[in-house]
Amino acid sequence: MKNGPDTEQLLKWIEARDIRGLARAISIVENDEPAVVDLLNYAFANVKKSLTVGFTGTPGSGKSTLIDSLVKDYRNEKRRVGIIAVDPSSPFSGGSILGDRIRMNRHSLDPGVFIRSLANRGSLGGLSEATKRVLYLYKAFGFDVIIVETVGVGQDEIDIVKYADVTAVVLAPDQGDNIQMSKAGIMEVADLFIVNKSDKIEAETTKRALESSLNLLPEIRRPPVISTIAIKNQGIDETLRMIDKVSHCSESNSLEKYRSRIKEEIRSSIVHSIVQDIEPFVEEMSEKVLKGSLTPMDVVSTYRALFTRQIKEIKSH
Amino acid sequence: MKRNRILIGVLGLDQHEVGAIGIARLLRDAGMEVIYTGKFNLPANIVQTSIQEDVDLIGLSCHSWEYLHYIPELMKMLKENHLEIPVVIGGSVITRKDEQKVVSQGVAAAFGPNTTDGEIIRRINSIISGGPGEK
Numbered sequence: 001m002k003n004g005p006d007t008e009q010l011l012k013w014i015e016a017r018d019i020r021g022l023a024r025a026i027s028i029v030e031n032d033e034p035a036v037v038d039l040l041n042y043a044f045a046n047v048k049k050s051l052t053v054g055f056t057g058t059p060g061s062g063k064s065t066l067i068d069s070l071v072k073d074y075r076n077e078k079r080r081v082g083i084i085a086v087d088p089s090s091p092f093s094g095g096s097i098l099g100d101r102i103r104m105n106r107h108s109l110d111p112g113v114f115i116r117s118l119a120n121r122g123s124l125g126g127l128s129e130a131t132k133r134v135l136y137l138y139k140a141f142g143f144d145v146i147i148v149e150t151v152g153v154g155q156d157e158i159d160i161v162k163y164a165d166v167t168a169v170v171l172a173p174d175q176g177d178n179i180q181m182s183k184a185g186i187m188e189v190a191d192l193f194i195v196n197k198s199d200k201i202e203a204e205t206t207k208r209a210l211e212s213s214l215n216l217l218p219e220i221r222r223p224p225v226i227s228t229i230a231i232k233n234q235g236i237d238e239t240l241r242m243i244d245k246v247s248h249c250s251e252s253n254s255l256e257k258y259r260s261r262i263k264e265e266i267r268s269s270i271v272h273s274i275v276q277d278i279e280p281f282v283e284e285m286s287e288k289v290l291k292g293s294l295t296p297m298d299v300v301s302t303y304r305a306l307f308t309r310q311i312k313e314i315k316s317h
Numbered sequence: 318m319k320r321n322r323i324l325i326g327v328l329g330l331d332q333h334e335v336g337a338i339g340i341a342r343l344l345r346d347a348g349m350e351v352i353y354t355g356k357f358n359l360p361a362n363i364v365q366t367s368i369q370e371d372v373d374l375i376g377l378s379c380h381s382w383e384y385l386h387y388i389p390e391l392m393k394m395l396k397e398n399h400l401e402i403p404v405v406i407g408g409s410v411i412t413r414k415d416e417q418k419v420v421s422q423g424v425a426a427a428f429g430p431n432t433t434d435g436e437i438i439r440r441i442n443s444i445i446s447g448g449p450g451e452k
Contacts, residue, residue, distance in 0.1 A: 097342070097353055098353065101354070105354065105358075119350050
């Protein structure tokens with residue numbers, strides 16, 4: 001059984017940009033080990049300037065390959081890159097195959113690139129708590145560019161927008177359905193659309209359908225659409241330039257965005273904490289509901305009454 | 318909640334990936350998180366990946382001679398980097414003699430032909446929690 005180094009050593013490593021510190025800290029915050037509080041407080045107080053780019057899009061759109069090419073270009077500009085690659089966990093076993101980094105293997109020996117694979121551990125309702133925490137660690141460690149590659153299904157497509165400076169949606173033409181286009185919310189909040197695998201015949205149709213949907217937005221809010229062939233390294237330079245351009249444009253409302261992100265963070269961290277704390281209560285109450293002595297709504301009322309009473313007790317001190 | 322993180326990959330020019338994919342699925346179904354590194358891995362990138370991903374175990378899928386060549390280098394690199402990550406190998410070509418050899422070089426377990434799924438999972442869990450990797 002691994003006996004880890006203490007928090008003090010980890011923070012020393014992180015300050016010295018030694019990846020051992022970052023790697024171990026990520027495990028701690030992901031697994032909710034006791035040192036999580038100190039690590040996240042340190043991270044919050046030591047956030048450094050960086051550009052956070054979120055990539056989302058359905059599996060198979062070529063996100064990882066695209067990111068791999070983009071990283072090469074970032075490295076040519078001597079920008080240090082930190083990548084968080086999120087993959088789904090099996091709802092049955094809770095395990096996961098984390099296979100995003102296989103497409104970025106050529107960067108595995110580059111000290112200027114750090115890649116960590118995370119399993120979303122069942123969080124379909126937005127970015128997992130772990131991903132948000134790891135993002136803080138990355139910002140404290142210090143990277144020029146942080147790339148978050150999300151699973152690309154469900155609500156996390158919208159959630160990433162709150163945490164990234166630039167959010168890019170990656171589409172592939174062979175995915176056929178235009179349902180992707182009309183998915184509530186993402187059309188209006190993404191900063192950039194990338195049609196990958198543009199050598200396919202359907203690519204032109206996909207691009208035009210996308211652009212006509214986007215034309216419904218006022219011109220000033222219309223996100224750009226770029227065509228790429230990631231596997232041939234085409235359109236990558238344009239993508240890099242566009243990400244930089246978009247990030248500079250959005251700086252004007254960055255204070256607003258920061259405020260809403262902090263609110264969102266507090267909200268989700270508290271909810272995450274509550275969900276863990278109430279588990280024994282949930283177990284106990286479920287039995288009562290199954291026996292027929294309470295309805296689910298009764299349970300909620302009981303909880304709220306308890307909670308209100310506790311708050312009153314705290315206030316009266 | 319902690320889950321075991323296992324690196325699974327194929328060494329050198331060994332082309333046989335099917336076994337590695339099979340093991341990755343087996344471990345996932347047993348509730349583990351598998352960092353799948355595919356083919357064309359060398360000790361250097363296995364070590365770097367293991368550090369970044371803070372893995373609990375390295376599993377190499379072997380269907381060619383590469384492991385005999387690369388294991389000493391891998392064990393040396395892990396030691397140089399002060400990494401106490403157990404290494405296991407598995408594959409149909411592993412003979413009893415190979416097994417003895419790699420175990421003497423520091424490998425925690427070698428899963429040769431006829432190893433059952435259950436045995437792999439049981440022994441991996443045991444090795445990670447600090448127990449013996451014995452059959």
